[in-house]
Amino acid sequence: MNATKLDSVAFRVGLLATLRSIKLQNQTIGVMITASHNPPEDNGVKIVEPMGEMLPQAWEPLATKLANVNSFDEFIEVLKEIVESEKIDLSANKGNVILARDTRESGPALLSAAIDGVLSLGGSYKDEGELTTPQLHYLTRSSNDKSFGQATEAGYYTKLVKTIEEILKIWSIEKPLEITVDGANGVGAAKLENIKSSKIQVTVINDQCDQPHMLNVDCGADYVKTNQKLPAGISGNPVPLKLYSSFDGDADRVVLYYVDKDLKFKLLDGDKIATLLAGFISGLLNQLKGDVDLKLGIVQTAYANGSSTKFIESTLNVPVAFTSTGVKHLHHKAQEYDIGVYFEANGHGTVLFSENYITTLKNYKSLNDEETKVQKTLLLLVDLINQTVGDSISDLFAVLIALAVSKKTPTDWDSQYLDLPNKLTKLIVNDRFAFKTTNAERQLLQPVGLQEKIDETVAKFKNGRSFVRASGTENAVRVYAEADTKENCELLNSEVSEWVKKFS
Numbered sequence: 001m002n003a004t005k006l007d008s009v010a011f012r013v014g015l016l017a018t019l020r021s022i023k024l025q026n027q028t029i030g031v032m033i034t035a036s037h038n039p040p041e042d043n044g045v046k047i048v049e050p051m052g053e054m055l056p057q058a059w060e061p062l063a064t065k066l067a068n069v070n071s072f073d074e075f076i077e078v079l080k081e082i083v084e085s086e087k088i089d090l091s092a093n094k095g096n097v098i099l100a101r102d103t104r105e106s107g108p109a110l111l112s113a114a115i116d117g118v119l120s121l122g123g124s125y126k127d128e129g130e131l132t133t134p135q136l137h138y139l140t141r142s143s144n145d146k147s148f149g150q151a152t153e154a155g156y157y158t159k160l161v162k163t164i165e166e167i168l169k170i171w172s173i174e175k176p177l178e179i180t181v182d183g184a185n186g187v188g189a190a191k192l193e194n195i196k197s198s199k200i201q202v203t204v205i206n207d208q209c210d211q212p213h214m215l216n217v218d219c220g221a222d223y224v225k226t227n228q229k230l231p232a233g234i235s236g237n238p239v240p241l242k243l244y245s246s247f248d249g250d251a252d253r254v255v256l257y258y259v260d261k262d263l264k265f266k267l268l269d270g271d272k273i274a275t276l277l278a279g280f281i282s283g284l285l286n287q288l289k290g291d292v293d294l295k296l297g298i299v300q301t302a303y304a305n306g307s308s309t310k311f312i313e314s315t316l317n318v319p320v321a322f323t324s325t326g327v328k329h330l331h332h333k334a335q336e337y338d339i340g341v342y343f344e345a346n347g348h349g350t351v352l353f354s355e356n357y358i359t360t361l362k363n364y365k366s367l368n369d370e371e372t373k374v375q376k377t378l379l380l381l382v383d384l385i386n387q388t389v390g391d392s393i394s395d396l397f398a399v400l401i402a403l404a405v406s407k408k409t410p411t412d413w414d415s416q417y418l419d420l421p422n423k424l425t426k427l428i429v430n431d432r433f434a435f436k437t438t439n440a441e442r443q444l445l446q447p448v449g450l451q452e453k454i455d456e457t458v459a460k461f462k463n464g465r466s467f468v469r470a471s472g473t474e475n476a477v478r479v480y481a482e483a484d485t486k487e488n489c490e491l492l493n494s495e496v497s498e499w500v501k502k503f504s
């Protein structure tokens with residue numbers, strides 16, 4: 001072990017993944033490398049648990065400690081602490097890790113550092129090459145749980161295509177699912193090309209996956225959501241009322257959009273996906289007249305558009321829970337429901353189904369053929385929608401299936417509710433850690449007095465809402481504002497930003 005290796009967080013993550021596997025009697029643990037935009041670059045190296053989930057909360061402080069060690073001695077101390085507190089028997093097993101990366105330039109170097117981390121404990125590893133993040137989650141889960149699907153990349157496509165074809169057959173839908181996808185010049189673009197079926201017609205644009213410097217350049221889910229405009233490759237010649245979609249760099253986020261007949265851009269973001277899928281599932285459940293008692297809930301963050309929350313509560317009649325930003329919080333909360341729909345507004349999310357959901361529907365005695373179709377579809381959704389993590393590919397097909405089965409056009413979907421104009425900005429401050437929040441990050445506790453100023457400012461605006469929080473991934477503070485008009489939300493955002501500057 002030398003200083004260079006120790007310097008690398010990827011090395012330490014590889015090592016921690018191996019310890020986790022040893023602790024779990026050699027179950028396969030995943031390591032996904034999607035180096036992020038800002039330093040430390042290695043914060044895009046993540047551990048995937050045996051069932052495809054994120055590192056358990058109990059291990060997070062250990063991971064943070066290990067990531068922050070400054071010397072060899074401290075490193076050894078932290079390692080000892082982990083081994084002792086977790087009662088890890090290093091002689092019993094050696095650990096078993098699978099690794100994958102997206103197409104970013106730093107991928108090979110981080111991969112090699114993570115592999116060194118595995119080997120430093122004598123663990124074994126398998127490099128799965130370039131994959132989307134959710135594909136690595138799928139592979140990790142299927143390596144440990146044979147019933148989940150074949151533990152190969154091909155197995156991922158087979159499961160998805162088979163499920164889509166079955167649902168289309170049940171509803172006698174002849175027309176193939178058709179969509180143009182902006183692949184952000186990332187790994188998702190290449191992977192979409194592998195989905196082969198006469199029932200699926202995907203056109204991929206922004207597919208220069210071998211040009212890492214082109215990743216997200218004028219394209220991708222974040223570009224489309226943040227700028228509220230069409231990506232390169234579509235902006236020149238959009239077809240009115242046709243549905244389009246954009247993925248992010250590692251294909252765990254998706255947004256959809258179209259232009260209306262006047263070529264006005266219309267975004268269908270994570271909030272719209274959540275309401276579509278929740279409405280689709282509850283609509284199907286309502287068609288079952290027998291005894292089915294399943295709890296459906298939607299989980300959002302403070303960034304969800306206020307109109308979406310209102311629509312979910314008053315029209316869909318579904319409860320909404322709020323958590324802090326970051327999918328691990330949403331995922332955790334969604335597990336409390338039989339059908340837990342969670343999406344960040346930026347398109348990161350999925351739908352989780354409980355064991356109770358599966359058993360209830362398997363045991364349900366259909367009253368007629370129509371009910372049988374509904375029952376089968378509800379069960380197939382468990383295979384269609386990635387149960388481990390947000391997945392651009394499977395979320396996209398879930399949306400297309402929901403639209404096709406319920407015979408909705410993009411305009412029908414979009415017109416369920418009208419987004420309130422909103423603006424998200426970021427400010428560089430001296431110390432972002434001085435900003436402490438409560439109530440799912442919707443209110444500030446510190447700096448003392450700032451929340452009162454925000455409240456006073458918000459009160460001046462019709463349908464006004466604004467909140468401030470420190471980013472968890474960038475050295476910045478984010479300011480979100482929404483109000484009745486575009487001008488007002490911009491004004492609210494800038495007034496709140498001024499207060500933030502005064503208090504920082």
Ligand SMILES: CC(=O)N[C@H]1[C@@H](OP(=O)(O)O)O[C@H](CO)[C@@H](O)[C@@H]1O
Pocket residue numbers: 303325326327344346348470471472473474478
């Ligand atoms: C407003 C926003 O989009 N925040 C993003 C961003 O988190 P911040 O903590 O806001 O930096 O990155 C996260 C990880 O990709 C993502 O989950 C989250 O939604």
